[in-house]
Amino acid sequence: MRFPSSRLAVAVIFAALLGIAALAQTGSRGFDPANMCTTCNACEDFYTYANGGWLAKNEIPAAFSVWGTTSNLREKNIGVLRQILEDADKNTTAPAGSNERKIGEFYASCMDEPRIEGLGVKPLAQEMAAINKMKTTRDLPAVLGRLHDLSVRSLFNFGAVQDFKNSSVVTAIAGQGGLGLPDRDYYLKDDEKSKSVKAAYGRHVENMFKLLGDDPAQAATEAQVVLRIETDLANLSLDRVARRDLSKQYNKMTLADMKAVTPSFDWDAYLKALKAPKFADVNMAHPVFFKGVDSMLGTVSIEDWKTYLRWHLVHDAADALPTAFVNENFDFYGKTLNGTKELQPRWRRCVLATDGVLGEALGEVYVKKAFPPEAKARMKELVNNLTAALRDDIQTLKWMSELTQKQAIAKLESFAVKIGYPDKWRDYSSLKIERTAYADNLIRAGQFEVHRGLAKIGRPVDKTEWGMTPPTVNAYYNPLMAEIVFPAGILQPPYFDLSADDAVNYGAIGGVIGHEMSHGFDDQGRKFDLKGNLSDWWTAEDAKNYTERATCVEQQFSDFRVEEVGMNQNGKLVLGESIGDLGGLKIAWLAFQKSLQGKPRPANIDGFTPEQRFFLGWAQVWGRNQRTEAIRQQLLTDPHPLGRFRVNGPLSNMPQFAEAFSCKLGDKMVRPEDKRCQVW
Numbered sequence: 165m166r167f168p169s170s171r172l173a174v175a176v177i178f179a180a181l182l183g184i185a186a187l188a189q190t191g192s193r194g195f196d197p198a199n200m201c202t203t204c205n206a207c208e209d210f211y212t213y214a215n216g217g218w219l220a221k222n223e224i225p226a227a228f229s230v231w232g233t234t235s236n237l238r239e240k241n242i243g244v245l246r247q248i249l250e251d252a253d254k255n256t257t258a259p260a261g262s263n264e265r266k267i268g269e270f271y272a273s274c275m276d277e278p279r280i281e282g283l284g285v286k287p288l289a290q291e292m293a294a295i296n297k298m299k300t301t302r303d304l305p306a307v308l309g310r311l312h313d314l315s316v317r318s319l320f321n322f323g324a325v326q327d328f329k330n331s332s333v334v335t336a337i338a339g340q341g342g343l344g345l346p347d348r349d350y351y352l353k354d355d356e357k358s359k360s361v362k363a364a365y366g367r368h369v370e371n372m373f374k375l376l377g378d379d380p381a382q383a384a385t386e387a388q389v390v391l392r393i394e395t396d397l398a399n400l401s402l403d404r405v406a407r408r409d410l411s412k413q414y415n416k417m418t419l420a421d422m423k424a425v426t427p428s429f430d431w432d433a434y435l436k437a438l439k440a441p442k443f444a445d446v447n448m449a450h451p452v453f454f455k456g457v458d459s460m461l462g463t464v465s466i467e468d469w470k471t472y473l474r475w476h477l478v479h480d481a482a483d484a485l486p487t488a489f490v491n492e493n494f495d496f497y498g499k500t501l502n503g504t505k506e507l508q509p510r511w512r513r514c515v516l517a518t519d520g521v522l523g524e525a526l527g528e529v530y531v532k533k534a535f536p537p538e539a540k541a542r543m544k545e546l547v548n549n550l551t552a553a554l555r556d557d558i559q560t561l562k563w564m565s566e567l568t569q570k571q572a573i574a575k576l577e578s579f580a581v582k583i584g585y586p587d588k589w590r591d592y593s594s595l596k597i598e599r600t601a602y603a604d605n606l607i608r609a610g611q612f613e614v615h616r617g618l619a620k621i622g623r624p625v626d627k628t629e630w631g632m633t634p635p636t637v638n639a640y641y642n643p644l645m646a647e648i649v650f651p652a653g654i655l656q657p658p659y660f661d662l663s664a665d666d667a668v669n670y671g672a673i674g675g676v677i678g679h680e681m682s683h684g685f686d687d688q689g690r691k692f693d694l695k696g697n698l699s700d701w702w703t704a705e706d707a708k709n710y711t712e713r714a715t716c717v718e719q720q721f722s723d724f725r726v727e728e729v730g731m732n733q734n735g736k737l738v739l740g741e742s743i744g745d746l747g748g749l750k751i752a753w754l755a756f757q758k759s760l761q762g763k764p765r766p767a768n769i770d771g772f773t774p775e776q777r778f779f780l781g782w783a784q785v786w787g788r789n790q791r792t793e794a795i796r797q798q799l800l801t802d803p804h805p806l807g808r809f810r811v812n813g814p815l816s817n818m819p820q821f822a823e824a825f826s827c828k829l830g831d832k833m834v835r836p837e838d839k840r841c842q843v844w
């Protein structure tokens with residue numbers, strides 16, 4: 165889940181588009197023995213055994229920071245989208261204002277580089293003028309509200325989200341934000357690498373001010389102002405580990421109370437400029453942050469606030485501006501932060517931008533073209549089989565009381581399952597798109613998205629809504645909706661192969677299904693009940709037993725060393741994902757075993773037993789070549805462990821794995837019984 169939810173598409177619209185390039189398509193198939201390293205030892209390092217051949221043969225393309233065994237699938241989907249958009253652009257017979265017209269025109273506006281060059285920074289002129297007109301900090305809330313109305317992120321986040329404790333209603337939420345680096349730690353850590361990244365960020369901010377036309381000395385001073393303000397905000401911010409816990413971010417109060425927390429900030433002026441609907445209650449998710457912002461309003465000069473807002477305006481809009489801005493933006497966010505060598509081609513950035521802005525209009529055409537109905541039917545069957553396996557599994561857990569088991573099963577059975585694409589497509593009729601105005605299109609799209617979110621406040625929850633677009637190669641569990649969701653994009657090889665044997669499919673997509681289900685029962689997901697409310701349904705004894713088991717997983721992951729960057733995984737940050745993998749694989753395994761019952765044993769294929777193919781199926785979706793900068797960023801900011809640990813971590817706890825590959829106690833992939841972790 166992302167937070168606040170209304171930021172979902174906004175993040176995609178203006179996100180630094182990190183290097184990606186066109187590639188010749190190679191056909192994908194589920195599990196391919198040619199990708200293995202058959203001279204490697206499965207019992208020492210199964211990740212390399214399963215992927216070593218692939219890893220050696222596939223260098224990271226210049227415009228990527230990560231290149232893995234699922235990258236070709238992603239590229240294939242993007243290729244399909246490109247074709248759809250080019251066709252839509254040419255089809256002048258589609259009615260004006262129709263979705264087909266909109267996606268074609270949006271894409272065309274993005275591709276029109278000469279026009280974008282010609283406009284320069286004119287699309288930002290109005291907002292720059294509003295910022296420059298501020299006289300005192302009392303003027304700040306109205307200008308900030310105006311920027312937030314256009315989805316320009318700065319100072320804090322404001323949006324709408326389901327009430328964590330009453331998920332049937334949507335409330336307003338105000339949360340920390342306003343940073344240009346990916347995390348607070350980038351400002352606060354004082355090791356050499358962190359200091360050099362922070363210095364490079366300062367140079368980047370300075371360069372962007374120069375591109376806006378400021379003189380070099382002034383730009384250097386302005387960059388220091390931005391760094392100072394953002395470092396103060398970083399100091400006030402919760403870290404990523406704390407933010408995994410929504411119970412620590414639930415501070416529901418009246419609007420009047422919120423005003424009392426920040427007496428120097430005029431919320432009425434802000435909300436009016438934002439055009440927010442009326443509301444009585446708000447979740448001020450990070451009160452310490454807002455108290456700090458309030459005192460900064462008394463100490464930071466209005467000139468410095470202007471500098472800070474100008475920076476965030478140009479930063480958020482960088483990809484809609486002329487090449488000089490795009491390149492400078494890539495130079496820091498692509499090269500310095502992720503080690504990417506080259507900017508991705510324009511068409512690819514424009515496909516992703518269209519997916520971000522009009523994702524369901526584009527996705528509707530995509531699924532007609534690329535998603536066979538058989539895939540949906542087969543997925544439904546797999547999900548049912550895994551649900552049955554988890555239900556059986558819960559009943560065998562000796563550490564959990566019968567009462568908690570019953571509640572867990574009720575929760576499992578309440579999960580809504582979404583497969584492929586939404587039943588109800590998003591309505592874009594109020595979003596105006598023009599062929600000749602890329603930046604304006606993005607601004608209106610940002611506004612559309614902000615207000616689509618805000619309009620939900622006080623209204624019943626729309627259960628049909630999706631948080632990912634159909635072509636996305638990913639899946640999610642949303643605790644507030646009590647649902648697991650699998651977009652069409654991921655239901656293809658190597659995750660899911662209609663022509664492959666069951667063993668491989670249970671290991672790959674079965675593992676993914678099990679992973680998402682297990683999120684409902686990971687260290688955070690378990691705190692939500694069957695209706696999607698934060699509410700404690702655990703007996704004290706069961707909760708204690710659970711925590712012991714979760715701590716086992718946390719410690720295993722904290723021990724994983726990543727030599728190339730001299731860092732360890734942060735077990736606390738990746739705990740939920742790691743429990744998801746461990747639980748998910750076990751459930752997928754049980755479902756696979758059940759599927760074999762009463763049937764003749766499947767023959768070996770490519771020389772591997774069905775059991776071996778199950779584990780190879782899982783391992784081969786996690787092969788990744790990754791630049792050291794991108795590894796470092798992942799370790800610092802991503803709740804997902806590196807691919808190698810998503811394979812070797814869970815499998816080393818599974819006796820079923822050791823048996824399948826005849827691994828012995830003493831082998832690296834076999835943990836002694838008293839060191840094994842098992843949650844579900």
Ligand SMILES: [Zn+2]
Pocket residue numbers: 679680683741744
């Ligand atoms: Zn996950």
